[in-house]
Amino acid sequence: MRKEIRIAGFGGQGVILAGIIIGKAASLFDNINAVQTQSYGPEARGGASKCDVVISDEEIDYPKVENPDILVAMSHEALIKYMVDLKQGATLIIDPDMVQEDDIKDFIKERDLTVYHAKATATTVNEIHLKIVANIVMVGAITKATGIVSEEAARKSILDSVPKGTENKNIDAFEAGMRIVEA
Amino acid sequence: MVDEIDEYTIDDDFEKPKRAKAPFIKYLREDRLPHIFCPGCGNGTIINTFFKGMEEANIDFENVAMVSGIGCSSRIPGYIKCDSLHTTHGRALSFATGLKVSNPDLDVVVFTGDGDCASIGGNHLIHAARRNINLTVICINNNIYGMTGGQISPTSPKGSYGSTAPYGNRDKPFHLAELVAAAGATYVARWTTVQVESAAKSIEKGLKNKGFSFIEIVSQCPTYFGRKNKMKTPVKMMDHIKNSTIYINNTKLMSEHELADKIVVGEFVDKSAPEFTDNLQELSKENYGDKTLRRSAFLKNFDENKE
Amino acid sequence: MVEKLFIQGNEACALGAIKAGCRFFAGYPITPSTEVAENLARLLPKYGGSFVQMEDEISSMGAVIGASWGGSKAMTATSGPGISLMQENLGYAFMTETPLVIVNVQRGSPSTGQPTMASQSDMMQVRWGSHGDYEPIALSPSSVQEYFDFTIKAFNLSEKYRVPVFLMTEESIGHMREKISIPKSVDLVARKEPTMSPDEFLPFKNRKNATNPMPAFGDGYKVHVSGLTHNEIGYPDTNNPKTHAVLVKRLCNKILKNREKITSVKSEFTDDADVVVVCYGAPVRSVTTAVKEAREEGIKAGYLKINTPWPFPDDDVKAVCESAKDIIVPEMNLGQMVHEVERVFAGDAEVHLLSKIGGELPKPSEVLNAIKSVGGN
Known part of the structure; x- marks a missing residue:
């Protein structure tokens, strides 16, 4: 089954790495197929950033995400920009501190979305004491909420992708994400 | 008072000197001779000077590879019996960089001219100097584009004539040795075709220097520069070069204005760097x-x- | 042991280059190809290779040619604006039969265009960009695995035919991440050394449709390599019409007469197809989806994927599309390779261009609609 995931936020939040970790977890550690693509503008920090991952147990031809089954929004701007593409009945994961959910109540109902909340940014600051791992908290939330990749594969993929010496903090962040995500 | 001799009159009683021995002919591709250079061109003198410097430096000729761009001076490697790349206009130093990096054991020599290395190849020149890559560059500066028929170059003196400066050159010329010195080369010298011994010594030092060596040799182009600037014969051109020359040590107290028409010769840089x-x-x-x-x-x- | 990695296309290219024996890279930063340079800057010193960041693309191409004559397998990577600057020295590489590999990660153009968006708008630039008659080889991958495989293939073809070889990819493949398998060993074509003595050896011999051996500088062969029209020794012979005609025809024929050995295509569902989609590069990914969907709807559609846009695989395209009444050519430009397809069919089939510019891949639905609109009824 082909599943399309889009992780979006602003540049510097690490949404690209989050997508790479999900794609790598699926393809190298769950042994199915994954393609990760991204779009970015000229700015290295700030600006809109989006990372797309297609996961399938079959060969993936068309590599791009058209209508996500899962949208992870780490900023309000990203949510508004990309939610319109969501499939009917899709999953939406948001950081409630970063978006105004009230603004899209009607849309959620119309599109019959399942919404998960993960206070990734706050958790990062308060629990992990390392601001830059909000994306890994989100990977934990995605894994727990959607089961798109196995927990074991996600852990291996994180260890394979983060800089040496930061493994423990990142695994802490992942576990926090698994714990805090709620419907 | 001796009557001035018309240089075009040949005195029948004049005893022709025996053809000088050519000890360096062994380094040439004799099957390519005669060469394309004009009578009185400085290229021949400089080829001889190069081989003298090479022998003095004890460089194994078998290990020499040459690279050149486009122009009269860039035709020199084609007459020399060694591996050579005769490349595109201005780009010789970039080809030489790749060749030297690919095989640092080779002694890589670049022959270039003022148009080739200072105009179209100016960027490559300053970056090769900045890198201090171990190349020996012989830049034959004749202040003109010879191969295309006498257009002014970035080193043409202010006021000189060329086919593209029919009213005289209004631009300020580049001083190549000073430019390359400022860019970071570890050996830089300027001589002229009149000071062959000094030039040979600098070529020797340049070949021995482990770094970017730039030897500018101011040369005569009687066919184009001379003809357009009232110096039709090689002798007149070389007289002019000789009379314009001033040693670098004697320039310390001279103003830019006083040095405007001078050719400053000598060693500009001789240092070592990584x-x-x-x-x-x-x-x-x-x-x-x-x-x-x-x-x-x-x-x-x-x-x-x-x- | 096969190693599995989940990596970006441009990184796969760098790994392929190392596997292929590339030990020299010279380049200049340019989006969206820079990751090839960055990865090789990291990798080459570990394999006894050299990485040089040059002052521009002009000198990058020059350095690569110099390194090739120095005896190294050498490459550079860039995008359209960089290829524009390289054209002068590329012509020199064709004229002097210098093996090397150029990666072009295509972006939206003309001019600076869209640095971070994909296109296929340089397909004719690499065919005709430098002045004069010459025959390039170009490979076009459609996946990260192919980008790795084709990099090795590019080096092999380049050495075999003593010719510059282009890898024509797009931002979409360059920046895409997928799983790839890296084999422990691969088949490599080593450069052929001369066996004759330096006195007998002719580096530019007029051999019929065959490639001359090539010594490295310092091997004692004392080769004169010139971009001027040269004779078999390598000496300039610029005013002799015959020397020029013989040389330039030989340069072209060594590729054209070996076309069937160089070209490669892949096709599916074409045996009974009324509509065949002829495609190359990243759009292939949309075409395969669309053709499968068309078949599910009972439409006799197939596709032909061209792995080697240059030299254009005339015979393969003709043979595979024999039964087709309509040919669709999707391209991320306003129509470039479509002219080659039209030339091959010369009226035997209707050739339709499906053009998409702006930086995005054609969508499978767009390809499917095109199939339906031309002959799927």
Whole structure:
């Protein structure tokens, strides 16, 4: 089954790495197929950033995400920009501190979305004491909420992708994400 | 008072000198002679001077590879019996950089001219100097584009005439030795075709220097520069060069204005600094355990243990 | 042991280059190809190779040619604006039969265009960009695995035919991440050394449709390599019409007469197809989806994927599309390779261009609509 995931936020939040970790977890550690693509503008920090991952147990031809089954929004701007593409009945994961959910109540109902909340940014600051791992908290939330990749594969993929010496903090962040995500 | 001799009149009683021995002919591709250079061109003098410097430096001719761009001076490597790349206009230094990095054991010599290296190739010139890559550059500066028929170049003196400066050159010329010195070369000298001994000595030092060496030799182009600037004969041109020459040590108290029409000769830089391919060898030793691989294109298998 | 990695296309290219024996890279930063340079800057010193960041693309191409004559397998990577600057020295490489590999990660153009968006708008630039008659080889991958495989293939073809070889990819493949398998060993074509003595050896011999061996500088062959029209020794012979005609025809024929050995295509569902989609590069990914969907709807559609846009695989395209009444050519430009397809069919089939510019891949639905609109009824 082909599943399309889009992780979006602003540049510097690490949404690209989050997508790479999900794609790598699926393809190298769950042994199915994954393609990760991204779009970015000229700015290295700030600006809109989006990372797309297609996961399938079959060969993936068309590599791009058209209508996500899962949208992870780490900023309000990203949510508004990309939610319109969501499939009917899709999953939406948001950081409630970063978006105004009230603004899209009607849309959620119309599109019959399942919404998960993960206070990734706050958790990062308060629990992990390392601001830059909000994306890994989100990977934990995605894994727990959607089961798109196995927990074991996600852990291996994180260890394979983060800089040496930061493994423990990142695994802490992942576990926090698994714990805090709620419907 | 001696009557001025008309240089075009040949005195029948004049005893022609015997053809001088040509000890360096062994380095030439005799099957390519005669060459295309005009009578009175400085290129021949400079080729001789190069071989003298090369022998003095004890460089093994078998290990010399030459690179050149486009122009009269860039035709020189084609007459010399060594591996040579006769490349595109202005780009000789970039080809030479690749060749030297690929095989740092070669003695790579670049022949170039004022148009080739200072105009179209100016960027490559300053960057090669900045890198201090171990190349020896012989820049034959004749202040004109000879091969295309006498257009002004970036070194043409202010007021000189060329086919593209029919009213006289209004631009300020580049001083190449000073430019290359400022860019970071570790050996820089300027001489003229009149000071062949000094030029040969500088070529010797340049070949021995482990770094970027730039030897500018101001030369005569009687066919184009001379003809357009009231110096039709080689002798007149060389007289003019000789009379304009001033040693660098004698210029300290002279103003820019006083030096405007002078050719400042001498050594501008003679120092040592880390060399580009040495740095690459060190990087290779640190990461690979050995100097960089030579002749990788001919390998069918690569040492897997080292990978 | 096969190693599996989940990596970006441009990184796969760098790994392929190392596997292929590339030990020299010279280049200049340019989006969206820079990751090839960055990865090789990291990798080459570990394999006894050299990485040089040059002052521009002009000198990058010059350095690569110099390194090739120095005896190294050498490459550079860039995008359209960089290829524009390289054209002068590329012509020199064709004229002097210098093996090397150029990666072009295509972006939206003309001019600076869209640095971070994909296109296929340089397909004719690499065919005709430098002045004069010459025959390039170009490979076009459609996946990260192919980008790795084709990099090795590019080096092999380049050495075999003593010719510059282009890897024509797009931002979409260059920046895409997928799983790839890296084999422990691969088949490599090593450069052929001369076996004759330096006195007898002719580096530019007029051999019929065959490639001359090539010594490295310093091997004692004392080769004169010139971009001027040269004779078999390498000496300039610029005013002799015959020397020029013989040389330039030989340069072209060594590729054209070996066309069937160089070209490669892949096709599916074409045996009974009324509509065949002829495609190359990243759009292939949309075409395969669309053709499968068309078949599910009972439409006799197939596709032909061209792995080697240059030299254009005339015979393969003709043979595979024999039964087709309609040919669709999707391209991320306003129509370039479509002219080659039209030339091959010369009226035997209707050739339709499906053009998409702006930086995005054609969508499978767009390809499917095109199939339906031309002959799927």
